[in-house]
Amino acid sequence: MATEKEFKLVEQLLDKTRRRSIAWEPTAKNDEFVSTLGGRVSFLVGAWHNTESLAMKDDLDRVLLTVDSDSIPLVSELYTEARRVALKVEESLDSVLDQLGRLDV
Amino acid sequence: MSHHELADVSGFFVLNWGNVASVFGLAVSLVTLAVASKAREAAEAARAIARRQNLTEVLQDAVRKNEQVGLFLSQRKWDIVWLRAQETASAASLGLARWPQELSTGSKDNLLRGQQLANSIAGVALKAAGETLTQREIARIAQAQGRVAQLLATELGESLRKSEGGKQ
Numbered sequence: 001m002a003t004e005k006e007f008k009l010v011e012q013l014l015d016k017t018r019r020r021s022i023a024w025e026p027t028a029k030n031d032e033f034v035s036t037l038g039g040r041v042s043f044l045v046g047a048w049h050n051t052e053s054l055a056m057k058d059d060l061d062r063v064l065l066t067v068d069s070d071s072i073p074l075v076s077e078l079y080t081e082a083r084r085v086a087l088k089v090e091e092s093l094d095s096v097l098d099q100l101g102r103l104d105v
Numbered sequence: 106m107s108h109h110e111l112a113d114v115s116g117f118f119v120l121n122w123g124n125v126a127s128v129f130g131l132a133v134s135l136v137t138l139a140v141a142s143k144a145r146e147a148a149e150a151a152r153a154i155a156r157r158q159n160l161t162e163v164l165q166d167a168v169r170k171n172e173q174v175g176l177f178l179s180q181r182k183w184d185i186v187w188l189r190a191q192e193t194a195s196a197a198s199l200g201l202a203r204w205p206q207e208l209s210t211g212s213k214d215n216l217l218r219g220q221q222l223a224n225s226i227a228g229v230a231l232k233a234a235g236e237t238l239t240q241r242e243i244a245r246i247a248q249a250q251g252r253v254a255q256l257l258a259t260e261l262g263e264s265l266r267k268s269e270g271g272k273q
Contacts, residue, residue: 025218027225028249030242034221039201039213042221059201059213061194061220 002071010054010067010074013043017081024086033079033086045075045082052079157268160204164261167196167219171257174226175250178243186246187230193253194223200260207267212260219256222249 016022017035024033024045032046041064044055052075053068069076084090118125170193177185197220201213208216226249229242238246 025222025252026245026248027222028229028246029225030245032225034218034225036214036217036221039208039210039217042217044221057221059217059220060198061224 002067006065006067007072007074009056010072010078013054014074014078014081017078017085020085022085024082026086031083033082035082045079047079052076054078154268156204157207157264160200160207161261161264161268163196163200163203164257164264167193167200168254168257168261170196171223171250171253174223175247175254178246178250181233183230183233187227187234190223190227190230193257194220194227197223197257207264212263215256215260219253219260222253222256225249226253 013022017024022035022037024035026032027034027044029046031048032044034042034044036042040059042057044057046053051068051070053066054075055066056064058064067075069079170189173189174186174193177183177189197216200208201216201220205213226246229238229246232238233242
């Protein structure tokens, strides 16, 4: 059962990710993305076994908490947004739309 | 100076020898304090340079270990990739734990990212020891290794710059 603070954390991370205040990047693992905050904690978000999960770790790589989309559905949205940021989906879309636009001229 | 004036001065010292000694003692104490505080400042600066130098050495070691990850990745020697990636992650953890005051928030973020990316490389290398990786998976490891190299190089450069600045 997720706590109120965990809900708040996911909500805030999603908001900051949408505003592009938090940078995500892909790890060596498939469908896993990493971000850091304040030089103290790192976040890993990924899709494993059809469930999206978020893990928060400290600077010694100890897992502080993990939540998944079963307990907090917003984790699923966070994963999608983080993936878009990490893989620069918006930039790719802009570039493709620009190229498509030029084809009509 | 006349004999009369000399007598006055010596008379003054005879009458006020205690006060004169106190003033002299105070002056000596002030000079000693100034010298001691300069010496302490110099010792602190030397300690700070030594600490920065140690951090630089740890970062240089991490850069080398990560280079070896790239080298053994190209040779598909997964056990060594796993080992070196773990060592790289550990070096980043060590930097974060031992030099929190020397590192800015941005530098800590870079080391944290490097730590997590190196860990993810170790995780995939461990999997590769038991099963064959696809070209996409290998490409992802190579990309992560390149990013770790970039992050560590940034921090090593920053540390070297500050070391050189501190020596001037």
